[in-house]
Amino acid sequence: SDVEPSIGNRARAILVDNEGDEEKPQEKDDLGDVKCNSFANNCNQVLKVFMYDLPSEFHFGLLGWKPQGAGVWPDLRAKVPAYPGGLNLQHSIEYWLTMDLLASEIPGIPRGGSAVRVQNSSEADVIFVPFFSSLSYNRYSKVNPHQKKSKNKSLQEKLVNFVTSQKEWKRSGGRDHIILAHHPNSMLNAR
Numbered sequence: 001s002d003v004e005p006s007i008g009n010r011a012r013a014i015l016v017d018n019e020g021d022e023e024k025p026q027e028k029d030d031l032g033d034v035k036c037n038s039f040a041n042n043c044n045q046v047l048k049v050f051m052y053d054l055p056s057e058f059h060f061g062l063l064g065w066k067p068q069g070a071g072v073w074p075d076l077r078a079k080v081p082a083y084p085g086g087l088n089l090q091h092s093i094e095y096w097l098t099m100d101l102l103a104s105e106i107p108g109i110p111r112g113g114s115a116v117r118v119q120n121s122s123e124a125d126v127i128f129v130p131f132f133s134s135l136s137y138n139r140y141s142k143v144n145p146h147q148k149k150s151k152n153k154s155l156q157e158k159l160v161n162f163v164t165s166q167k168e169w170k171r172s173g174g175r176d177h178i179i180l181a182h183h184p185n186s187m188l189n190a191r
Helices: 006-015 086-091 093-103 133-140 151-164 167-172
Strands: 047-051 115-118 126-128
Touching: 047 093, 086 133, 093 115, 093 126, 093 133, 126 167, 133 151, 151 167
Parallel strands: 047 115, 047 126
Antiparallel strands: none
């Protein structure tokens, strides 16, 4: 085909030196990963993400994980809570982003490094709301006979109340917040 994919064009643009059309070899770090070259667009910049410390019922608690003590996050150095397989995996982006942000705080864990968690929201580029919304929909959207509404709907209501009461939300009106709803029906009530 005579048409080069646009992704190919962007990748080539990153590899081409600004002073000429000559491609520069990519440097590799000690682990063999390609280093970001200085001539690429701000490639040494990482996205700074503030992540709410939501109660575990919104994230790993949906997987059956129970917090130890006052913490709300699992210790990734000890045991990583497993995400269910099958069709659930196609809607697991909330899980993987949360895991990556938690891992960014642990020195020595190999990772891509394009985003890091910050503890001060005023330093953040974006605010991440770690709600496993797709898993909540898949597992808890049916109303049990003894309930008036599903656990999924209740969690969405609690989440909206929590998030909209935070100073970060009030400061930006939520414009800098990331709430993932990968499954087409996840967060349906809160939207």
